[in-house]
Amino acid sequence: MTLTAAFERVSLPLAHPFGISRGTQTTAENVVVRVSDGERTGVGAAAPSTYYGETAATVEAVLPDLLDACEAVDDPHNLDGIDARLDAVVGDNPAAKAAVRIACCDLAAKRLDVPLYRLFGLDPGETITSSYTVGIDETDVMRERAEEAVDAGYAVLKTKVGTDRDEEILEAVRGAAPDARVRVDANAAWTPREAVEMSEVLAAYDVEFLEQPVSPANPDDLRYVYERSAVPIAADESCVTLPDVPRVADACDVVNVKLMKCGGPRQAVEMIHAARAHGLEVMLGCMIETNAAIAAACHLAPLLDYADLDGSLLLAEDPYEGVPLPDGRIDLSGVDAPGTGARAR
Missing domain, CATH: 3.20.20.120 (Enolase-like C-terminal domain)
Known part of the structure; x- marks a missing residue:
């Protein structure tokens, strides 16, 4: 089995302007990640927040290293190994890591033919x-x-x-x-x-x-x-x-x-x-x-x-x-x- 991965940035308009005490937004910038074993594909996404020091651009900047690390483990069921490798190659950047980890969890569950809650x-x-x-x-x-x-x-x-x-x-x-x-x-x-x-x-x-x-x-x-x-x-x-x-x-x-x-x-x-x-x-x-x-x-x-x-x-x-x-x-x-x-x- 060989894992391959890719990502794309998506700009998502909101139904209405969304305001909190720190400001108002009209779009959400997410970065969608896909991890594939050749037969099935796991999907995840990052929704970065500038409050926590992340933007869509920073997510895109670190994802190549994160996805290389995921591919190096080459086993979506080895979630411990993937977690450790991601933390070793990139510090902080939780939304970027979340996107990769969600995709790997999705793929692992799909390979077992079960919903994620199982x-x-x-x-x-x-x-x-x-x-x-x-x-x-x-x-x-x-x-x-x-x-x-x-x-x-x-x-x-x-x-x-x-x-x-x-x-x-x-x-x-x-x-x-x-x-x-x-x-x-x-x-x-x-x-x-x-x-x-x-x-x-x-x-x-x-x-x-x-x-x-x-x-x-x-x-x-x-x-x-x-x-x-x-x-x-x-x-x-x-x-x-x-x-x-x-x-x-x-x-x-x-x-x-x-x-x-x-x-x-x-x-x-x-x-x-x-x-x-x-x-x-x-x-x-x-x-x-x-x-x-x-x-x-x-x-x-x-x-x-x-x-x-x-x-x-x-x-x-x-x-x-x-x-x-x-x-x-x-x-x-x-x-x-x-x-x-x-x-x-």
């Missing part, structure tokens, strides 16, 4: 519902987006905040979705005191939890909020890779794990188990990604308490199909093909 020994019946994200925009637009999401069947909303009108936004979203479960993500926009004060407002609007209220620069800030907050706290930017889990264990209730932050599906599983060992709940999140990436994350749903895997739903059009998400429910029983279920349309 490769990880998971029960497809133990699944959950993903949230649907309402990005920062004019308040009336956010109200409309929330109404549209509820009308489309989504029962869990994640609202981005970090503006000078956050309470107005909460009132609008909650008014549009009175029966939905609502989560809030500040993307590190608040000071610790602002976060504590806002937590009282969030509690009044029956918010399920508050994600990353403060900058990750000072770990004590997150702990300060956690100890005083009126709602549970989730760590995202403060919890990037496995060593971060014990560091935030006494400063949050939930950790948000992302394949693009930690470097791949197996790395995400390690973080999930570490979080459980520290008594934390777990959410699996995403960037704005094609299903070539998100489909793999969906297969980890049986391990989760919460999911925020709507990245492909925010695209105007995804070139790949993935795991079905009827009304946001991650339907692993609907995966009718081996591997991740990601297939070109």
